[in-house]
Amino acid sequence: MQLTPDQDIVLRLGDFSLNATVVNTWIVMAVLVGGSLLVTRNLRPDVPPNRWRTLLETIVQMIQSQIGEITQTSARHVMYFAGTLFLFIALSNLLLVVPGFSPPTSSLSTTVALAISVLCAVPLFGIASGGLGRYLRHFIEPSVVMLPFNVISEFSRGISLAIRLYGNIMSGAVIAAILLGVAPFFFPVVMDMLGLLTGLIQAYIFAILATVYISSATAADPPSNAEDTP
Amino acid sequence: MSIDWITVIAQIANFLVLVWLLKRFLYKPILNGIDAREAEIARRMNEAGAAREKAEAAEQTFQTQTTRLQSERDAAVAEALKATESERDSLLAEARDRLAREQKEQQTQLERERRKFVARMQQAGTQTLVELTRKALHELADDTLEAATVRHVMAQLVTRADDLVRAAGSERTAVATTREPLPEPLQAQLRTAMGQHLPDFTLRFATDPDQSPGLVLQVGGAQLSWTVDSYAEALQALLDDRLPNAGSSRGGALHDR
Known part of the structure; x- marks a missing residue:
């Protein structure tokens, strides 16, 4: 039993091998970008929106609203980043129901990559928002003694993000695989339904936490109890 | 559980590419479309507001014009009614005047015809009277009217x-x-009578075609006479007494014809 799709090699060209994680990621990317292209290809203000455009507008406005509530600003670049995190993770987790499809998020490499992206994005957004000095200053607040703890806290965020997402998605897939062997007709369906719900919740949590981290780096007064979220 | 760092790098690259792609093909078009639609809605709302204000102003203008036109129409109707009444009164007065004038002319014409009729009747009565008198004198007394007249004057x-x-x-x-x-014998009789009763006077005979049949003896400011006119006038007075409307009825009958 494979716990991660990284070990599933889809294509091998000499020393270069292409595993299922990357291929499935491309599939998710293709679905997202292709759907967006199809919906937004004929976008004019004088044309009434169809149901797909309305769906996308609802999703985008929901993301914008959630991010706006957290950051108290209407910064679009945060939405581009956090929204893409949510859409990618959500769609990957939803595709769990497709037989033979291993969600990229069930790969620790993917979740680590996403966590690293968040870890890199937080200082970048913070520096872009208030400058390098202000960003570095928050590591020694409230005193210089807190510097190692703040650094550890900064990295532990990324690690917790990565492990949380990986654990939830991988465990769902593993449990579904185990139950498929035990009771092949009933439990996998229930577990898949549960996996869909868990996947959406995890996507929401991952995106929200990323937004909170970015917001804490860009805002003057970072919100408290950010880590209390499941 | 292992981490394939090459896959991690590839996934980071994939994710960054996905961020760019979704920014390019999803977020920007959707958000710009929403903004454009909101701007379009705001513009249309503004246009609708402006159109509404314009319509309200036009309605106000229309109502003002309607009120003004109605008052003008009422004034025109009142003026026309007044002019019509004045014209009617004028026409009625003119008609009454014309009717009174025509009635007066008709009465005048009627009176004239009545007078003509009376005159003709008087003339005819006179002529008839003369002829009847002559006939009666001739048949009853074997006498003439002239001789009887001379004897009466004498x-x-x-x-x-x-x-x-x-x-x-x-x-x-x-x-x-x-x-x-x-006639000469009658002249002689009258001359003889004048010589007996008015010896100082000279008698002269004259004729007057306009005079009524009879004899008029003029002596200075006095005269003695017998003419048919006196009888005709008496006949007319008698007719007027007995038939007071005879002349009028006759004249009216003539007028009616």
Whole structure:
């Protein structure tokens, strides 16, 4: 039993091998970008929106609203980043129901990559928002003694993000695989339904936490109890 | 559980590419479309507001014009009614005047015709009277009207000789006027009577075609006479007494024809 799709090699060209994680990621990317292209290809203000455009507008406005509530600003670049995190993770987790499809998020490499992206994005957004000095200053607040703890806290965020997402998605897939062997007709369906719900919740949590981290780096007064979220 | 760092790097690259792609093909078009639609809605709302204000202003103008036109129409109707009444009164007055004038003219014409009719009837009555008198005298007394007339005047001359002398004053000529020349024997009889009762007077005979049949003896300012006119006038008075509307009825009948 494979716990991660990284070990599933889809294509091998000499020393270069292409595993299922990357291929499935491309599939998710293709679905997202292709759907967006199809919906937004004929976008004019004088044309009434169809149901797909309305769906996308609802999703985008929901993301914008959630991010706006957290950051108290209407910064679009945060939405581009956090929204893409949510859409990618959500769609990957939803595709769990497709037989033979291993969600990229069930790969620790993917979740680590996403966590690293968040870890890199937080200082970048913070520096872009208030400058390098202000960003570095928050590591020694409230005193210089807190510097190692703040650094550890900064990295532990990324690690917790990565492990949380990986654990939830991988465990769902593993449990579904185990139950498929035990009771092949009933439990996998229930577990898949549960996996869909868990996947959406995890996507929401991952995106929200990323937004909170970015917001804490860009805002003057970072919100408290950010880590209390499941 | 292992981490394939090459896959991690590839996934980071994939994710960054996905961020760019979704920014390019999803977020920007959707958000710009929403903004454009909101701007379009705001523009249309503004246009609708402006159109509404314009419509309200037009409605106000229309109501003002309607009120003004209605008042003008009412004034015009009132003025037309007043003019019509004035014209009606004028026409009625003119019609009444014309009717009164025509009635007056009609009455005048009627009176004129009545007078003509009376005159003709009087003339005819006179002529008839003369002829009847002549016929009666001829049949009953074998006499003529002229002889009877002369005898009547001669009888008056006997009774009124003194009055005639006083009325004549210094005038000493008497004139006997008839319509037709008086026969010579009758002239002689009258001359003889004048010689007996008015010896100082000279008698002269004259004719007057306009005079009524009969004899008029003029002595100064007095006269003795017998003419048919006096009888005709008496006949007319009698007719007027007995048939007061005869002339009018006859005239009206003539007028009606």
